Amino acid sequence: MEQMDELRREEEKTRTMYVVIAWLSGIIVTAVLVYGLVTAILSGLSAVGTSLVDVEFPFSFAAQPVTYLSIASVTFFYSGMQVWQYRIARWPLFRLSAIQLAAIVVAFISAYEVLYNFMLWGAFLGNQLLTSSVAALSLVNSVDSPGPVPWNLVFATKIFFSTFVISGYAVYFLRRIHSSGAYQETR
Numbered sequence: 001m002e003q004m005d006e007l008r009r010e011e012e013k014t015r016t017m018y019v020v021i022a023w024l025s026g027i028i029v030t031a032v033l034v035y036g037l038v039t040a041i042l043s044g045l046s047a048v049g050t051s052l053v054d055v056e057f058p059f060s061f062a063a064q065p066v067t068y069l070s071i072a073s074v075t076f077f078y079s080g081m082q083v084w085q086y087r088i089a090r091w092p093l094f095r096l097s098a099i100q101l102a103a104i105v106v107a108f109i110s111a112y113e114v115l116y117n118f119m120l121w122g123a124f125l126g127n128q129l130l131t132s133s134v135a136a137l138s139l140v141n142s143v144d145s146p147g148p149v150p151w152n153l154v155f156a157t158k159i160f161f162s163t164f165v166i167s168g169y170a171v172y173f174l175r176r177i178h179s180s181g182a183y184q185e186t187r
Contacts (some may be wrong), residue, residue: 022079028072049155056061
């Protein structure tokens with residue numbers, strides 16, 4: 001009996017850890033998004049995500065806000081899934097299957113976008129090497145995608161890669177529920 005109480009305490013500690021991490025990462029995601037929106041509106045920036053790439057926080061040698069956003073969003077999703085896994089396992093099979101299908105589609109789209117962004121980034125950098133000096137390569141973070149709504153490529157690549165990781169984990173998580181038979185079909 002004492003061994004069972006110890007297991008329950010460890011399980012509760014783990015759950016508490018995931019709840020705290022989910023809250024912290026959710027606050028970070030919210031703070032970075034609010035900062036990015038306010039900065040973009042006040043600065044009138046033309047490319048999506050530029051305000052989260054042009055600054056390094058909290059020091060000049062630290063990470064960009066988009067890095068914090070991508071890490072916090074993956075952490076938030078993972079922690080949330082761990083906290084809610086038993087409730088999710090009780091969802092109907094049709095709902096789980098539909099969500100898994102949507103996650104596969106999102107994973108495909110985001111993987112394509114990451115590859116496209118790297119290809120575009122490489123083309124821009126190759127063009128800069130051929131047409132200008134090496135000093136122009138220091139502006140690698142300010143490259144924007146062409147189109148009616150330009151995106152900063154650093155921002156787009158990190159956000160789409162985070163989306164790929166999140167959707168890939170969702171597919172894995174739901175597959176694990178399917179294979180374990182933990183779900184309960186409701187009729």
